[in-house]
Amino acid sequence: MNRVVRWLSVCAAVFLTILLIGLNLSTSAQGDVTPMTATPRPSPTNNGGNARWTINAMTFQSNYPKGFDFSLDVTSTGGKIVEAGIVWQHTPSVRRRGRPVIDPSGKITASWHPGIDDAVPQWVGIDYWWTLKDEAGNVFETPHQYEEYADNTRKWHRAESEDVLVFWEDGLPDQIGPAVLEAMKKNRPIYFNAWGKLLNYRPRVIVYATDKPWSEWNPGSGTSAPGGVRTVGQTSSNWGGTVQLYIKQGGPDGLAYGTVLHEVDHLYQYFNGGVFSSECWFFEGDASYFEIYTDYDYLARVQDMAASGELPTLQNGGPSCRGSSARDAYDIGYSFWKWVEETYGSDAHRKIWGLVAQGKTPIQAIESVTGETFPEAETEFRSWLGMSNPVPPTAPPTQVFQFPPTPTYEGQ
Ligand SMILES: [Zn+2]
Structure with missing residues (x-):
């Protein structure tokens, strides 16, 4: 029988470390199907210790397909910034972290370059924030910002x-x-x-x-x-x-x-x-x-x-x-x-x-x-299904299927 199959889309999945972050998205009454999918993770409040923190600039730049850059210009009344972390996520279940650099002028930057295992397509969403510590030991988490891994190389x-x-x-x-x-x-x-x-x-x-x-x-x-x-x-x-x-x-x-x-x-x-x-x-x-x-x-x-x-x-x-x-x-x-x-x-x-x-x-x-x-x-x-002799045969164990990927077939 030849009326099979033209295209078969791959359903490849690459598992990374999964961090579940206490988002409670249980849907309410039966029949209420208002999507709750657009809810961003709330930005932190009441943080920063005893210092007053001022964000002068918090920027993101997509360099697709070569990755993206973050930069931060921030001051604290508690003194110089001595530690900085950057966290981002494409979906609520997976968090990624970078290694920021604090230059002598106090400017903080971080870059991500895709590797074989963690490459992502253009246009993924990036919800990101910085974590900081000043000389006096105050810690601060910036508001969360949303960006996209824009592909500016084509329309x-x-x-x-x-x-x-x-x-x-x-x-x-x-x-x-x-x-x-x-x-x-x-x-x-x-x-x-x-x-x-x-x-x-x-x-x-x-x-x-x-x-x-x-x-x-x-x-x-x-x-x-x-x-x-x-x-x-x-x-x-x-x-x-x-x-x-x-x-x-x-x-x-x-x-x-x-x-x-x-x-x-x-x-x-x-x-x-x-x-x-x-x-x-x-x-x-x-x-x-x-x-x-x-x-x-x-x-x-x-x-x-x-x-x-x-x-x-x-x-x-x-x-x-x-x-x-x-x-x-x-x-x-x-x-x-x-x-x-x-x-x-x-x-x-x-x-x-x-x-x-x-x-x-x-x-x-x-x-x-x-x-x-x-x-x-x-x-x-x-x-x-209409089978006259429906009892399934006892087959020997078959090959175990593995993700990824399933290829796609083009019919003859
Ligand atoms: Zn599928």
């Missing part, structure tokens, strides 16, 4: 709402921004009901016309590999967004209602507690379940597989999310979530993920919510 367009920020290269359709804003707004109550809360930050969607602005911060990205394998996107909870090469095929609506809704669901998965290195069908099927625009009917394809008797089992990790049959994991996973919804109700998603958030594996969570062993649940799922 961009931008749109934002309560739900999302979108940046797209000049030359791409103008409709990209409004389409993404609308898709994210429409899907807000769906994410809310499925996850029980909204993200505690506004995700960013960065859309490229070519692979150049991608590979310049993440070398090797977007290039074609032998066999028509091509990566067209990358998503990370560390910098809180997704970058995507624009694919003409689906147009702005395909990007907005397909890719973006899928990738943002991965951000919800991380926000829920993380993504495992196995059971990729569970994660990719889940993200696919949030797509409104699809290239083809995933469920119909899986029903065809079931009817032909050639439906890969989900036991032992399930089908691979890589290689020429990668779409199997996505489509069967998608169908599994559809079965869960139809059989156990619309709140089953939240229940299963709630258990995953508590540390259960996906399989344990499914067994708990369905009240069945996983092979029993899978048998029912395969029967629901």
Whole structure:
């Protein structure tokens, strides 16, 4: 069967040290889906000890793709500044620190240069502040300031709402921004009901016309590999967004209602507690379940597989999310979530993920919510798909899936 797959976006994740910082973003009454994602971390008050602190200048400069610089001109009535720290974050869960230099005149500077492991795309948000100590031992934390890692080397367009920020290269359709804003707004109550809360930050969607602005911060990205394998996107909870090469095929609506809704669901998965290195069908099927625009009917394809008797089992990790049959994991996973919804109700998603958030594996969570062993649940799922002999085969353990990255496939 050849009606498979054209594009498959990568869902790469690089975990850095995660520092949770006591933000209480629990959503209130059921049905209240006002986003709380735009709330900046409050600036400190009542600090500075016995001294009076004066900030003469607090500046930021993006040198994209080579990093960014911070500088501070500050005085304290407690004497010279003897210690300085700089802290910034792209999302509330990850904090980064620099090593400031205090020059003899008292001017304080810090620079960040991207490395292989910590590079971030253009247009990530930067919420930053300084921590200081003067000669008398007074400590002071500056107000928090918001900046962006602007790419001033080419022309961009931008749109934002309560739900999302979108940046797209000049030359791409103008409709990209409004389409993404609308898709994210429409899907807000769906994410809310499925996850029980909204993200505690506004995700960013960065859309490229070519692979150049991608590979310049993440070398090797977007290039074609032998066999028509091509990566067209990358998503990370560390910098809180997704970058995507624009694919003409689906147009702005395909990007907005397909890719973006899928990738943002991965951000919800991380926000829920993380993504495992196995059971990729569970994660990719889940993200696919949030797509409104699809290239083809995933469920119909899986029903065809079931009817032909050639439906890969989900036991032992399930089908691979890589290689020429990668779409199997996505489509069967998608169908599994559809079965869960139809059989156990619309709140089953939240229940299963709630258990995953508590540390259960996906399989344990499914067994708990369905009240069945996983092979029993899978048998029912395969029967629901119309398979005449639904008992899954006992397969030998398959290769364990690992993030990152999943490549993208171009159909023949
Ligand atoms: Zn995905």
